[in-house]
Amino acid sequence: MKRIGPGLAVLAVVTAAVGCGTPDVGGAGPGFPAPVEVAVDRLEGWYRVAGTVGTPPVPAAVTFWVEQGRFGTYGGCPGGTAETTVRDGRLFVDFVESSAIGCESGAPTTVWDEFFLPFLTDDPAVTLTATSMTLRAVGPPERQVVLQRTGTPAGAGEGRLSGTPAGTYEVRSVSAGDLDPDVVAAIGGPLTPALWLADGRVGMLGGCPGGAGDGVVGGGRLLAGPLTVPAIGCQPGFGTVWDEWFRAFVEDEPAVQLEGDVLTLRTAGSPGATVLLERVGD
Incomplete structure (x- = not known):
């Protein structure tokens, strides 16, 4: 067993299969095709x-x-990201970067990642079709995860990014229609909020109280949070309203779209919002 990120306990594998529909990518057992x-x-x-x-059981999220040679998991707890390669039909991961901060022991999201991250570092066999990827443990006990493709990374013209x-x-x-217009008008004047990204972390500056947490860019999206908020007192004003919304x-x-030093973040929900940022330092 290779190392897993700090603070992550390894859970014994639970052998009850979940009732998810499995695409026709070879299935489990003797019918599973030889890795290619x-x-x-x-x-x-x-x-x-x-x-x-x-x-x-698999959490829905x-x-x-x-x-670009890197994978990430999101929606479990703590999640993780790592450099990866494929050789001889197997997925090789040396070290999963993750942290157990904020994970509830025994919660479904924690139990899943306590299984899945060690499973990935056991060099599972990988089989690929046009719409799915199947990862299967090489040794006993029998373990298999079928992943259905839901999208592709952004193309180069769309600001494709990898890592952070x-x-x-x-x-x-x-x-953003749901943000106080007075707060929007204050940006660049009395309010100069900023976002920093470094070493798998993301943080907020310029408002109050700020915040920081794990974060990477993968699949053309910023995957961050939950952000930890420092326990400091904030006076009501533009900074506090902004931080609540921006967090x-x-x-x-x-x-995510990156063109030169201009970073654009855009959500597609209701209401959608777009934030334009400019790089000012490392």
Whole structure:
């Protein structure tokens, strides 16, 4: 067993299969096709768990992404990200970067990641079709996870990113109907909020109380949160209203576009919002 990120306990595998519909990608047991060589870039995309054998129940929000030789898991707790390669039909992961901060022991999201992250570092066999990827443990006990492709990473013209675009970015403009217009008008004047990204972390500056948490860019989206808020006193004003809104925006997995030093974050929910930021430092 390879190392897992700090603070992550390894849970004994639960062998009850969940009742998810499994796409026809070979299935479990003797009918599973022999792994074939695939380049890691062919795995690129967003996936949801569509079927399992020998795993804990799957939280509905769990997603998995692969982009430019890096994968990430999101929706479990603590989640994780790592460099990955494919050789001889197997997925190789040396070390999953993760933290157990804020994870509730015994919660379904925690139990899932306590299974899934060690499963990934056990070098599972990988089989790929046009619409799905199947990961299967090479040794006993039998464990299999079928991932259904739900999207592909953003193309180069759409600001494709991998990992974390490190730097500090000041907010230049906001388009959001649910944000107080007086707060929007204050940006660039009395209020100069910023976002920083570095080493798998994301944080808020310029408002009050600020906040920080784990965060990466994968599949063309910013995956961050929950952000930890420092226990400091804030006077009511533009900064506190902004921080409450922006924290929720950042945690809503906005799409990312980077052109030069201009970073655009955009959510597609209702109401959608767009935040334009400019890089001002490392």
